[in-house]
Amino acid sequence: MKKRSTFDLVLTAFFLGILILLASVPFLGFIPLGPINATTMHIPVIIASIILGPRIGGFLGGAFGLISMIRSTLIITPLSFVFSPFVPLYGTDQGSWKAVLVALIPRILIGVVPYFVFKGCQKMWKNKQQSLSLLLAGIAGGLTNTILVMNLIYFLFHQEYAAVVGKAGNAIYAAILGVIFTQGIPEAMVAGIATMAVASVLLRLVTNRNKNRI
Numbered sequence: 001m002k003k004r005s006t007f008d009l010v011l012t013a014f015f016l017g018i019l020i021l022l023a024s025v026p027f028l029g030f031i032p033l034g035p036i037n038a039t040t041m042h043i044p045v046i047i048a049s050i051i052l053g054p055r056i057g058g059f060l061g062g063a064f065g066l067i068s069m070i071r072s073t074l075i076i077t078p079l080s081f082v083f084s085p086f087v088p089l090y091g092t093d094q095g096s097w098k099a100v101l102v103a104l105i106p107r108i109l110i111g112v113v114p115y116f117v118f119k120g121c122q123k124m125w126k127n128k129q130q131s132l133s134l135l136l137a138g139i140a141g142g143l144t145n146t147i148l149v150m151n152l153i154y155f156l157f158h159q160e161y162a163a164v165v166g167k168a169g170n171a172i173y174a175a176i177l178g179v180i181f182t183q184g185i186p187e188a189m190v191a192g193i194a195t196m197a198v199a200s201v202l203l204r205l206v207t208n209r210n211k212n213r214i
Helices: 002-024 042-052 054-074 098-110 113-124 130-156 158-165 171-213
Strands: 030-033 036-039
Touching (some): 002 042, 002 054, 036 171, 042 054, 042 098, 054 098, 098 113, 098 130, 130 171, 158 171
Antiparallel strands (some): 030 036
């Protein structure tokens, strides 16, 4: 049990280091594309969720959210106020605590949803089709991020978001859907492919370690 816990701790530190590296290198973890940055930060969280479970996955997802909040506070963009409570809302001189919900809730769930999607697929296919299960889990994690972030922005910062993107009425949610389809789906596909490639190797490593300990 102690060896297993040490192994988990090492992997957790490894994934956390990757998150910090992605956030530190320009155009690597956060990629400016329009008002919302595209991201690759969700990929290590998804993989960690599958390998280490939803608790550690949720922890790393929370770390992603905290990094996002710090970055939005230090590097101001037109929509920084939706991720940081320390950045004034568009057209005002004060921030909103609701930004914490946008920054943290979707990112924590990135570390939870893929685990259960993977386990559910494996159970349904009787532990066969592992690669497909990993692909679907990765896609689910990516979509969890984009769909929840964009919908929370819509419901919590409706007017401010409309002012930034210059839309009104039904066109506001059309703009939200536009981000989900043009940015979220490609992000999810990349996450699915990366998860399938990396997690399959790590799962074999974990399986071999367990066999050697028996």
